[in-house]
Amino acid sequence: MILWAHRGASYEAPENTLAAFSRAMDSGVHGIELDVYAIDGERFVFHDRYLERLTATPGRLKDLTAEQIKHLKVFGQQSIPTLREALAHINGHCHVNIELKGDVPTKELLLDVDYALEHANFNPEQLLVSSFNHHWLQRLKKRRPEIKIGALSASCPLSYCYFAEELQAFSAHFAVDFVTPELVEDGHRRGLQVYVYTVDGQHDIEELHAMGVDGIFTNHPAYAQNVIAGLTT
Ligand code: G3P
Numbered sequence: 097m098i099l100w101a102h103r104g105a106s107y108e109a110p111e112n113t114l115a116a117f118s119r120a121m122d123s124g125v126h127g128i129e130l131d132v133y134a135i136d137g138e139r140f141v142f143h144d145r146y147l148e149r150l151t152a153t154p155g156r157l158k159d160l161t162a163e164q165i166k167h168l169k170v171f172g173q174q175s176i177p178t179l180r181e182a183l184a185h186i187n188g189h190c191h192v193n194i195e196l197k198g199d200v201p202t203k204e205l206l207l208d209v210d211y212a213l214e215h216a217n218f219n220p221e222q223l224l225v226s227s228f229n230h231h232w233l234q235r236l237k238k239r240r241p242e243i244k245i246g247a248l249s250a251s252c253p254l255s256y257c258y259f260a261e262e263l264q265a266f267s268a269h270f271a272v273d274f275v276t277p278e279l280v281e282d283g284h285r286r287g288l289q290v291y292v293y294t295v296d297g298q299h300d301i302e303e304l305h306a307m308g309v310d311g312i313f314t315n316h317p318a319y320a321q322n323v324i325a326g327l328t329t
């Protein structure tokens with residue numbers, strides 16, 4: 097079962113910052129998951145629509161200019177990176193799951209994908225673009241079929257993983273609350289990787305491992321690694 101560092105190693109450092117990505121790489125994760133909005137012609141790595149929780153600033157991220165966003169600090173410590181800065185920092189050392197939170201224009205996203213491939217030492221198979229908005233994924237897949245996509249769902253759909261197969265996704269990503277053995281089996285029958293978010297506790301890690309889940313998104317990869325090591329030795 098592979099580990100994705102959820103928003104980087106966000107238990108150890110401010111989420112979605114270069115510090116959290118460094119901690120994740122130090123832990124030797126398979127990959128780093130990060131969240132992306134397009135604002136003012138730039139792509140920023142940030143999870144929330146509103147600024148308050150992470151930056152103690154009122155208002156919405158999308159109502160700021162790129163210049164204003166560059167002056168904010170996450171938890172008073174770390175800058176909000178652009179996607180390109182994040183990709184340059186990770187520099188092909190592990191996989192990256194780019195989760196589209198806002199409607200990132202495909203043309204803009206591909207600028208960063210091409211930057212990662214041409215200037216930041218990534219192989220195409222190290223990049224995975226995911227979203228809860230399957231229309232955005234379909235649009236990307238039509239434009240650049242070779243990019244791996246991950247279809248997110250916060251439910252257990254009636255037709256299980258059909259939605260992901262229909263999108264020609266590489267993987268289907270589910271909220272931990274709704275994962276069942278039937279869902280995992282269906283994903284595998286359709287040739288998909290099945291990943292689960294957000295998984296930090298020992299019992300959940302054990303149960304998902306027993307179900308044959310392929311990977312988890314965890315805030316605390318160092319801890320999850322210890323749990324998994326205990327399962328397989
Ligand atoms: O990509 C998995 C997970 O990050 C989706 O939920 O809200 O943590 O971005 P969220």
Ligand code: MG
Pocket residue numbers: 129130131195
């Ligand atoms: Mg996310």
